Amino acid sequence: xTARTPTASRARRLLAxxxxxxxxxxxxxxxxxxxxxxxxxxxxxxxxxxxxxxxPPFTPDEMIDLAIDEEYVTVxxxxxxxxxxLRLSPREARALVAALEATGHGSDDPLVAKLLDAASSxxxxxxxxxxxxxxxxxxxxxxxxxxxxxxxDSHKKVRIAYFTASRGSHSTRVIQPHSLVNERGVWxxxxxxxxxxxxRTFRLDRIRDAVLTTESFDAPPEASxxxxxxxxxxxxxxxxLAPGAPHTEERDWPGATFTIKxxxxxxxxxxxxxxSWVARRVAAGLGMxxxxxxxxxxxxxxxxxxxELRELPRSPAQA
Amino acid sequence: xxxxSERLVNLALYxxxxxxxxxxxxxxxxxxxxxxxxxxxxxxxxxxxxxxxLRAAGIAIVVDEDERYRVDPEATxxxxxxxxxxxxxxxxxxxxxxxxxxSFPFAADLSIALAKLGQGSGASSIAVSALSDEDPHIQGSSxxxxxxxxxxxxxxxxxxxxxxGESRHHxxxxxxxxxxxxxxxxxxxxxxxxxIRVYALARAAELQTNPSSPKTPDFERPRGFSVDDYSLLxxxxxxxxxxxxxxxxxEDAWRAQRLTGGRGTLEEQDDGSALxxxxxxxxxxxAAWCIENGPGITPLEPDTVVMTARLGLKEVLARHDR
Numbered sequence: 064x065t066a067r068t069p070t071a072s073r074a075r076r077l078l079a080x081x082x083x084x085x086x087x088x089x090x091x092x093x094x095x096x097x098x099x100x101x102x103x104x105x106x107x108x109x110x111x112x113x114x115x116x117x118x119p120p121f122t123p124d125e126m127i128d129l130a131i132d133e134e135y136v137t138v139x140x141x142x143x144x145x146x147x148x149l150r151l152s153p154r155e156a157r158a159l160v161a162a163l164e165a166t167g168h169g170s171d172d173p174l175v176a177k178l179l180d181a182a183s184s185x186x187x188x189x190x191x192x193x194x195x196x197x198x199x200x201x202x203x204x205x206x207x208x209x210x211x212x213x214x215x216d217s218h219k220k221v222r223i224a225y226f227t228a229s230r231g232s233h234s235t236r237v238i239q240p241h242s243l244v245n246e247r248g249v250w251x252x253x254x255x256x257x258x259x260x261x262x263r264t265f266r267l268d269r270i271r272d273a274v275l276t277t278e279s280f281d282a283p284p285e286a287s288x289x290x291x292x293x294x295x296x297x298x299x300x301x302x303x304l305a306p307g308a309p310h311t312e313e314r315d316w317p318g319a320t321f322t323i324k325x326x327x328x329x330x331x332x333x334x335x336x337x338x339s340w341v342a343r344r345v346a347a348g349l350g351m352x353x354x355x356x357x358x359x360x361x362x363x364x365x366x367x368x369x370x371e372l373r374e375l376p377r378s379p380a381q382a
Numbered sequence: 383x384x385x386x387s388e389r390l391v392n393l394a395l396y397x398x399x400x401x402x403x404x405x406x407x408x409x410x411x412x413x414x415x416x417x418x419x420x421x422x423x424x425x426x427x428x429x430x431x432x433x434x435x436l437r438a439a440g441i442a443i444v445v446d447e448d449e450r451y452r453v454d455p456e457a458t459x460x461x462x463x464x465x466x467x468x469x470x471x472x473x474x475x476x477x478x479x480x481x482x483x484x485s486f487p488f489a490a491d492l493s494i495a496l497a498k499l500g501q502g503s504g505a506s507s508i509a510v511s512a513l514s515d516e517d518p519h520i521q522g523s524s525x526x527x528x529x530x531x532x533x534x535x536x537x538x539x540x541x542x543x544x545x546x547g548e549s550r551h552h553x554x555x556x557x558x559x560x561x562x563x564x565x566x567x568x569x570x571x572x573x574x575x576x577x578i579r580v581y582a583l584a585r586a587a588e589l590q591t592n593p594s595s596p597k598t599p600d601f602e603r604p605r606g607f608s609v610d611d612y613s614l615l616x617x618x619x620x621x622x623x624x625x626x627x628x629x630x631x632x633e634d635a636w637r638a639q640r641l642t643g644g645r646g647t648l649e650e651q652d653d654g655s656a657l658x659x660x661x662x663x664x665x666x667x668x669a670a671w672c673i674e675n676g677p678g679i680t681p682l683e684p685d686t687v688v689m690t691a692r693l694g695l696k697e698v699l700a701r702h703d704r
Contacts, residue, residue, distance in 0.1 A: 071435040074390035078439050079497040098502035100481055100493035116391040118399050119412045144398035147459040148498045149440035155495035158488030166476045174469050182460035182499060194532050196560040196609050200644035212471035215508050231677040243475055245511035247564030268640040288510040309670055314515060347674035349694025353701050361702045368698040371673050374680045375692055
């Protein structure tokens, strides 16, 4: 048996529940389930098992005594030991550091140090750093993520300085953040943008600064966790991708439909909100991606290519 | 016979509540749930497995020279962690997102960790994650297997289909694991060719950790190995190994840190721009990277990158002439 077996995993969950069962407490099952990242039926099963547990001689006063109904658990006799939170095992510490790394917190982040100092045992952080990377290093979004997470929690508006890649423009906006979404390692925030007077999705790595305001907002009953706009009704650009071109996979063009011709040429029909976004990618293909249509996208491609050409040093000496 | 998880909890409570260290035989006789009809050898095996499971749960069981066991409270219980509002929110939302993401290989351990910290997620409606959008379950479980093999230093075998569609069986010593743009990658020494290679786990099948002697390492990782040396930007893979210089305009200099991912060196200039010196393997890929992440990002050196960008952009203009 190892920590990976169902029995050992369940035992870990049961042990994690023990510190919550303080003598005389009546705890909502939903709250308990939330605390241990579980479901109410699972928590009921676990609590029922715990009522069979105790220490020798296993007389009623040496057993955990709980009353469980549909909504609450009442603790008549608390666990006879292990009534404080356990330290994190190396595996649990690894999971925590990896999760924080995925939210932009490097292994040298003060939050990581604080948690490991207080709560872990036997975890080799140097070994972790040498062998595992769950997120981009030095992306610098940890502070942005923390501000937005707190704002979502406290329903406070946030002022952001944002780089809009599709237009290449910088702006300051006030947003009401609703949800955080990670897709393929990139974090986005879904929000109501007060400047745009509508829902918008912002990439966290394009937010230069995020400042929590004191102004509150009413959270929507259900926050959207979709980051792609509905493609129905959007204009569709048709692209031809040469073999060896960048971005030749369907996953690179959200919502696109790919067709492979007998000669190996790949055509992609790409629904788009911003012609500039498609144009920049086409230009980055350096001649290996052609925008067949639309005229709007073709014009945007010319615009991007001309602007980029102007920026290049004219000769090595000018560099 | 009682449920195995009940026996484990009873053993944990017993070891944590006894005043003096106890022997394995004491535990057997204490009515914790070990079968009465079990022979000595079977009991010892079960007791060893139970201790291992409790240690994996974070309970520090120490043994003295007389083979007596007790729980070390200092190593077992965490101290109070006081978190600021943004730290608590960060923990809760990241846990909510990643513990529900089947492509995150440590989801189950993360849930337990957060429960121990009293920061259970309960925020699934406001934070979601899909690290991998292709075969997320397979990638997540493969990454989990590799992470364990790296920790235990066990060899792994698998079938691998490369980008050209060619399949081959490999045996490797896994050294590192990293995530990049929706995919988990393993850095490993391929024992067949004696070289370190990077494998996309989405392309690996039939992953199997060497089952023999699970507690005995099969290999030693080279001293100084760092997974970061293999987690490169797209233009860093390639035949040319040279230093490139890229300029971030004053308006875009703040984006440099976000985009460069800690690679190379960034120098702030007097005009507010930033110069990025970074290793490059493929000029065309660097030229493409600058355009794709622009505007405001311009390759300056080497000449091959500037020329490639210029010729490529002229070709783009020719192909998109009115």
